[in-house]
Amino acid sequence: xxPNDSTQTTEGAEDLAARPRRAARxxxxxxxxxxxxxxxxxxxxxxxxxxPDLPKISAQELIExxxxxxxxxxxxxxxxxxxxxxxxxxxxxxxxxxEDGGGSSAAPEGKLTELATGTHTLRVAADGPDRxxxxxxxxxxxxxxxxxxxxxxxxxxxxxxxxxxxxxGQRDGKDGKDVPxxxxxxxxxxxxxxxLADEVLKAAGDTTSITVGGTSQVAGRDAxxxxxxxxxxxxxxxxxxxxxxxxxxxxxxxxxxxxSGGKAVxxxxxxxxxxxxxxxxxxxxxxxxxxxVTEADDTAHEQAPEQVPEEFKDLEDLGGLxxxxxxxxxxxxxxxxxxxxxxxxxxxxxxxxxxPAEARQFLDALGDKVEGKFGTGTVFxxxxxxxxMTDDGxxxxxxxxxxxxxxxxxxxx
Numbered sequence: 001x002x003p004n005d006s007t008q009t010t011e012g013a014e015d016l017a018a019r020p021r022r023a024a025r026x027x028x029x030x031x032x033x034x035x036x037x038x039x040x041x042x043x044x045x046x047x048x049x050x051x052p053d054l055p056k057i058s059a060q061e062l063i064e065x066x067x068x069x070x071x072x073x074x075x076x077x078x079x080x081x082x083x084x085x086x087x088x089x090x091x092x093x094x095x096x097x098x099e100d101g102g103g104s105s106a107a108p109e110g111k112l113t114e115l116a117t118g119t120h121t122l123r124v125a126a127d128g129p130d131r132x133x134x135x136x137x138x139x140x141x142x143x144x145x146x147x148x149x150x151x152x153x154x155x156x157x158x159x160x161x162x163x164x165x166x167x168x169g170q171r172d173g174k175d176g177k178d179v180p181x182x183x184x185x186x187x188x189x190x191x192x193x194x195x196l197a198d199e200v201l202k203a204a205g206d207t208t209s210i211t212v213g214g215t216s217q218v219a220g221r222d223a224x225x226x227x228x229x230x231x232x233x234x235x236x237x238x239x240x241x242x243x244x245x246x247x248x249x250x251x252x253x254x255x256x257x258x259x260s261g262g263k264a265v266x267x268x269x270x271x272x273x274x275x276x277x278x279x280x281x282x283x284x285x286x287x288x289x290x291x292x293v294t295e296a297d298d299t300a301h302e303q304a305p306e307q308v309p310e311e312f313k314d315l316e317d318l319g320g321l322x323x324x325x326x327x328x329x330x331x332x333x334x335x336x337x338x339x340x341x342x343x344x345x346x347x348x349x350x351x352x353x354x355x356p357a358e359a360r361q362f363l364d365a366l367g368d369k370v371e372g373k374f375g376t377g378t379v380f381x382x383x384x385x386x387x388x389m390t391d392d393g394x395x396x397x398x399x400x401x402x403x404x405x406x407x408x409x410x411x412x413x
Contacts, residue, residue, distance in 0.1 A: 069249035076273035104294035165296035193254035207327030218252035230328035
């Protein structure tokens with residue numbers, strides 16, 4: 001199906017795109033949520049051979065359909081492939097604390113971070129805002145994260161460990177007093193194409209072109225393809241394509257391709273989907289016999305600062321966040337602390353041994369030395385998000401090219 005070349009503009013379209021859905025920060029790269037826009041270009045979709053023959057629809061109408069969708073029950077299988085150009089995160093996770101930090105292998109922070117690289121198969125289910133389940137399937141084991149009412153359970157079958165948190169305002173502490181629930185407790189699990197699509201669409205604007213790019217079939221269902229592209233040069237993002245179920249208005253597939261070309265950076269889509277209500281037993285969980293259960297109380301959070309090397313405690317003195325540019329080429333600038341912390345991260349003679357060997361290897365694999373008015377620094381590159389750290393510890397980060405970061409750092413001096 002070939003799109004019409006005409007473009008329309010509609011006031012308020014951004015509000016239609018901005019369905020409020022809270023996404024945990026463990027899966028989606030921050031840049032996808034922050035690269036943004038404000039007015040939407042609208043292009044009707046026309047039929048083409050080989051694709052489902054669906055009624056014509058404009059981008060605005062398709063976004064309205066997504067916003068109006070009341071589908072809250074579904075189950076299915078999702079395949080997600082992520083290629084940021086990163087080395088394996090396995091060794092780095094262990095080097096930066098992992099299980100040695102007194103946590104649990106079933107805690108969601110570490111397990112969901114694994115989705116940042118490689119290809120994974122997930123089983124997902126939802127029954128409204130109070131019941132969701134995501135299971136990461138592995139060769140001989142699986143990890144499940146379950147939200148059922150006011151409780152959250154994580155279970156790692158490989159280690160037979162359980163993570164438990166209460167998703168209520170407060171719960172009883174070990175001393176009988178109420179203690180706050182950790183603020184980073186995940187309430188929604190961003191494991192579906194819809195979660196990823198929301199992060200892009202809710203920030204759409206006048207630096208963005210949004211069109212209907214045809215039709216397709218995903219998991220045996222007819223879908224329209226919503227195509228989101230930056231109008232600005234210098235972004236690492238080439239386009240985002242969201243396949244939207246023609247009947248229910250639910251995103252079935254999310255694909256983010258880089259401006260540099262090649263395979264998708266993120267490709268997440270249903271391979272099977274059922275929009276009937278899952279059985280209530282889907283969200284039941286009882287810790288298996290002999291399992292180690294870790295409660296998500298404030299103990300681990302209080303201990304965490306003690307695990308930070310002394311050289312990095314200067315990071316508490318960061319000078320604040322400045323935003324450079326707008327839209328898809330937005331760059332975040334964080335004033336650095338200088339001193340030992342910057343030296344350790346940049347690998348100078350005094351700080352080289354302060355970073356674990358695996359972490360140092362990880363950073364070296366990504367880093368390129370650069371020079372400019374800012375002095376010298378290192379650009380850490382991925383296929384999506386790039387970061388420049390100058391020798392005084394100042395950080396420039398965004399879903400922009402290496403040249404854009406260096407230019408921003410030069411202009412800031």
